[in-house]
Amino acid sequence: MGREEKISGIQSKFCILSPNGDEFGIDEKSNLKEIPIIKNNVALEKLLNIEILQKDASLGKEPPSVKAMRALELVDYESASDPGHFRFYPKGMLIYNLLRDWAEEIAIKRFNAMEIGTPLIYDWSQPDIKAQGESFHERHYRVQGPTKKKELILRFAGDFGLFRMMKNVNMSYKHLPVRIYEFSNSFRYERSGELVGLRRLRAFSMPDIHCFCRDLDQGWNEYKSLYENYADLADETKIEYAIVFRIVEDFYEKYKENIIKLLKYSRKPALIEILSEMKHYWAVKHEFQFIDSVNGNCQLSTVQLDIEDAERYGITFVNEQGKNQGCIICHSSVGSIERWIFSILEEALKKEVPILPLWLSPIQVRILPITERQVEYSLKITDKLNKEKIRTELDDRNETLNKKIRDAEKNWIPYVIIIGDKEIQNQKISARIRKDGKQKQMKLDELIKEVLDETNNMPFRPLPVSMKLSAQPIFVNR
Numbered sequence: 072m073g074r075e076e077k078i079s080g081i082q083s084k085f086c087i088l089s090p091n092g093d094e095f096g097i098d099e100k101s102n103l104k105e106i107p108i109i110k111n112n113v114a115l116e117k118l119l120n121i122e123i124l125q126k127d128a129s130l131g132k133e134p135p136s137v138k139a140m141r142a143l144e145l146v147d148y149e150s151a152s153d154p155g156h157f158r159f160y161p162k163g164m165l166i167y168n169l170l171r172d173w174a175e176e177i178a179i180k181r182f183n184a185m186e187i188g189t190p191l192i193y194d195w196s197q198p199d200i201k202a203q204g205e206s207f208h209e210r211h212y213r214v215q216g217p218t219k220k221k222e223l224i225l226r227f228a229g230d231f232g233l234f235r236m237m238k239n240v241n242m243s244y245k246h247l248p249v250r251i252y253e254f255s256n257s258f259r260y261e262r263s264g265e266l267v268g269l270r271r272l273r274a275f276s277m278p279d280i281h282c283f284c285r286d287l288d289q290g291w292n293e294y295k296s297l298y299e300n301y302a303d304l305a306d307e308t309k310i311e312y313a314i315v316f317r318i319v320e321d322f323y324e325k326y327k328e329n330i331i332k333l334l335k336y337s338r339k340p341a342l343i344e345i346l347s348e349m350k351h352y353w354a355v356k357h358e359f360q361f362i363d364s365v366n367g368n369c370q371l372s373t374v375q376l377d378i379e380d381a382e383r384y385g386i387t388f389v390n391e392q393g394k395n396q397g398c399i400i401c402h403s404s405v406g407s408i409e410r411w412i413f414s415i416l417e418e419a420l421k422k423e424v425p426i427l428p429l430w431l432s433p434i435q436v437r438i439l440p441i442t443e444r445q446v447e448y449s450l451k452i453t454d455k456l457n458k459e460k461i462r463t464e465l466d467d468r469n470e471t472l473n474k475k476i477r478d479a480e481k482n483w484i485p486y487v488i489i490i491g492d493k494e495i496q497n498q499k500i501s502a503r504i505r506k507d508g509k510q511k512q513m514k515l516d517e518l519i520k521e522v523l524d525e526t527n528n529m530p531f532r533p534l535p536v537s538m539k540l541s542a543q544p545i546f547v548n549r
Contacts, residue, residue: 155273162433172530174278189232229255269413
């Protein structure tokens with residue numbers, strides 16, 4: 072029986088599982104309004120409309136983040152490249168690197184994973200590479216070598232090189248779990264009509280963690296830790312997302328309590344797809360599905376419990392009896408950095424006044440002197456805030472105050488500080504706070520405490536552009 076024929080015979084049924092363990096059956100005839108657990112779970116309801124009722128409201132609609140990523144000078148198309156490849160401006164690279172830093176915080180500091188690097192390009196004739204590639208059923212970038220004797224592909228994930236590396240590693244049961252991290256630049260040849268801004272593209276960056284485990288119990292322990300850390304990241308980005316589990320039926324019957332514990336951590340119900348038998352290499356996986364501002368969806372973080380690839384690749388460890396035994400592999404990805412940026416922008420654009428999470432805002436504070444007389448004093452404040460690890464720029468341009476305020480609003484600046492003679496005399500600042508629309512007088516130390524309290528424990532990088540607005544080049548012609 073061929074792969075396509077086998078997959079076509081696999082049956083799916085769906086239910087919603089609550090953190091309390093209650094189940095609600097659901098199918099294409101279900102009236103979502105009659106299922107109580109869906110109330111107050113907007114993201115889940117929207118996902119059910121797409122996945123179960125086949126009502127995708129986003130079809131034909133361009134997400135507003137496509138325009139916003141250019142207007143904010145974050146990301147742009149590159150006409151000299153293949154479609155689905157992007158250029159990142161300094162502010163966009165800042166967000167990209169902060170998200171990468173957070174992924175590495177999870178992988179290296181929390182999980183003590185070992186970081187590796189593997190090639191981008193592979194020989195498609197290698198049996199293990201081809202077998203795994205076909206199991207993913209993805210679209211490959213084909214590369215023709217100069218001799219035309221080999222068919223090469225660009226990797227669509229980091230698994231190819233990682234698994235071949237792990238095949239040669241000598242491991243004992245005492246070493247397990249072995250955790251490996253790679254920041255995988257990956258490529259998938261998506262159809263041109265499917266390419267949508269940063270939601271669906273052909274080149275992307277995947278921070279991947281793989282845990283090689285001795286048995287299913289150890290695999291589930293790794294799964295739980297990864298799930299909780301990825302949930303923390305999603306919560307810190309303040310995005311709207313839904314949880315989906317896809318699981319083989321006998322696994323669901325045996326491990327349902329494990330899933331309930333994860334849902335209790337997230338305090339969210341989940342859509343459960345129960346499969347009659349294994350469709351891929353995993354027996355269970357989950358996805359955090361983001362819902363964008365036009366009610367489309369895209370996958371972010373995922374964890375997959377793999378019970379097949381170790382045998383395919385010959386990844387074994389020496390067990391207590393001194394015999395070679397295949398690993399259980401816990402695949403996981405924080406999710407592509409590009410999709411996280413897409414999701415964060417889209418979440419911001421759902422609000423009446425768009426704003427990014429403070430720790431991800433390229434400019435956290437902008438200082439506006441009313442006249443040239445306050446520039447020197449404002450420069451001292453700007454310098455002090457940057458030394459306190461608060462990304463602050465000074466609008467020292469020869470513009471009216473109203474224009475400076477409008478420009479700050481267009482750029483979604485979280486804190487706009489106005490400095491006039493009165494502020495200098497009173498040793499206070501006048502702050503316009505974007506997230507709540509309030510204006511208040513405060514001391515500089517109060518501002519510093521407020522910003523640092525909100526960004527506490529999150530990655531920080533310094534200002535990505537010149538401290539003075541007059542010295543900053545303009546990357547995008549608006």
